[in-house]
Amino acid sequence: MTLDFSTLLPYLDEILEGLVTTVWLTVATTFVGIALAIVVAYVRDGAPGIASSLLGAYVEVTRNTPFIVQLFFLFFGLPALGVPISATVAALLAMVLNLGAYTAEILRAGIDSTARGQHEAARALGLSRLQSFRHVVLVPAFSRVYPSLISQCIIVMLGSAVVSQISVFDLTYAANFIQSRNFRGFEVYLVVTLIYLLLAVGLRLGFEFVGRRLFAFRQGGSS
Amino acid sequence: MTDFTLWDIVRNLLLAGRWTVVLSLIAFAGGAFVGLMLTLLRMGGLWPIRWLVRLYVDLFQGTPLLMQLFLAYFGAAVLGFDISAWTAASVALTLFTSAFLCDIWRGCVEAVPSGQWQAARVLGLNYLQSMRHVILPQALRLAVPPTVGFSVQVIKGTALASVIGFVELTKAGTMLNNAAFAPFTIFALVALGYFILCYPLSRYARYLERKLYGAGSR
Numbered sequence: 001m002t003l004d005f006s007t008l009l010p011y012l013d014e015i016l017e018g019l020v021t022t023v024w025l026t027v028a029t030t031f032v033g034i035a036l037a038i039v040v041a042y043v044r045d046g047a048p049g050i051a052s053s054l055l056g057a058y059v060e061v062t063r064n065t066p067f068i069v070q071l072f073f074l075f076f077g078l079p080a081l082g083v084p085i086s087a088t089v090a091a092l093l094a095m096v097l098n099l100g101a102y103t104a105e106i107l108r109a110g111i112d113s114t115a116r117g118q119h120e121a122a123r124a125l126g127l128s129r130l131q132s133f134r135h136v137v138l139v140p141a142f143s144r145v146y147p148s149l150i151s152q153c154i155i156v157m158l159g160s161a162v163v164s165q166i167s168v169f170d171l172t173y174a175a176n177f178i179q180s181r182n183f184r185g186f187e188v189y190l191v192v193t194l195i196y197l198l199l200a201v202g203l204r205l206g207f208e209f210v211g212r213r214l215f216a217f218r219q220g221g222s223s
Numbered sequence: 224m225t226d227f228t229l230w231d232i233v234r235n236l237l238l239a240g241r242w243t244v245v246l247s248l249i250a251f252a253g254g255a256f257v258g259l260m261l262t263l264l265r266m267g268g269l270w271p272i273r274w275l276v277r278l279y280v281d282l283f284q285g286t287p288l289l290m291q292l293f294l295a296y297f298g299a300a301v302l303g304f305d306i307s308a309w310t311a312a313s314v315a316l317t318l319f320t321s322a323f324l325c326d327i328w329r330g331c332v333e334a335v336p337s338g339q340w341q342a343a344r345v346l347g348l349n350y351l352q353s354m355r356h357v358i359l360p361q362a363l364r365l366a367v368p369p370t371v372g373f374s375v376q377v378i379k380g381t382a383l384a385s386v387i388g389f390v391e392l393t394k395a396g397t398m399l400n401n402a403a404f405a406p407f408t409i410f411a412l413v414a415l416g417y418f419i420l421c422y423p424l425s426r427y428a429r430y431l432e433r434k435l436y437g438a439g440s441r
Contacts, residue, residue, distance in 0.1 A: 046333075063425065069417060080405070158287040
């Protein structure tokens, strides 16, 4: 048994290409997924109705099935219904829907822990439902659940390794590709795993930096 | 080519679903055992041990489960063992589960007020006795809801074992789809299978949490 990492050197381009894909998928998912979650949380925070129930079902189904099955369902299932979908679009869609459902539930926990009276006070002061949701409900909820939000985005980034299974050229796909050429599976996967670890650390630091800017006024105010 | 009736598909998925259940149980039981050992080491041991446990937890929480499965599979080959997908999946999922449970349980032990520790030590109990009779019974009450909640993640995690060739629910779905080509039906049924396993656990975890922290949080 010998480990030989030099056999990886000719494949730096592939690793870089995979890294770029994983990063842009993660960044795009973070923005779109959180936006989706805010809409879902807004509708579910309102009066019960059909829209609210449907979104509730979406959240529960997504949270209680594996990401890889959601991905296969979208990638193989939609074309069978006559909706053509590329691997990249299927991957992005699956990641957004996944992060959206988890984040909606995280936000809901944050909203539930905000005193109901604040919401009512805002309405009594003449703010519309949307205004009071945005200024009085959402922002405090966000700052309260921000740590969970960071963890969830990292989980989705790590979970994105699965999109290699529908042949999206991400970091894991690059690893599989190299492994099939140089037969050095362990070395390849070890290096790529470390890259994922660095991405996770980087993502956390980035989020914490943004969080300090976004919620600076709150941290100064609270004890 | 043979025609697949809906019942053929459902029956094959049910048969494969057994292995999803078995693998989940192995991963959860193994993970709980290793996780408990790690929690005890982290709470008590010397600083190098605490530091190592923390590194272990961070490594498993900061890397994809899929990579952990690949490394278990290929790592064993490098060491000269020819292991089956069964063994690789069981080992990888056990280690993955143990890291997360260790993190959850550490939080629960730390949530027990430190006055309880001091009181136990003042009364003459040693570390293990204080842990066994004073801290763990209180921590256990806090630990049940998040542990039940995490079991859902374990079940969903077993789906990734399909990638290294372990035939469970997801792998059976892709194999059936290759033969019958009815992706919409088949993957909807696969998803339903996981939902039936996971949803009751999710609901139960939420119920336990409400019961523990009281319903009047709002």
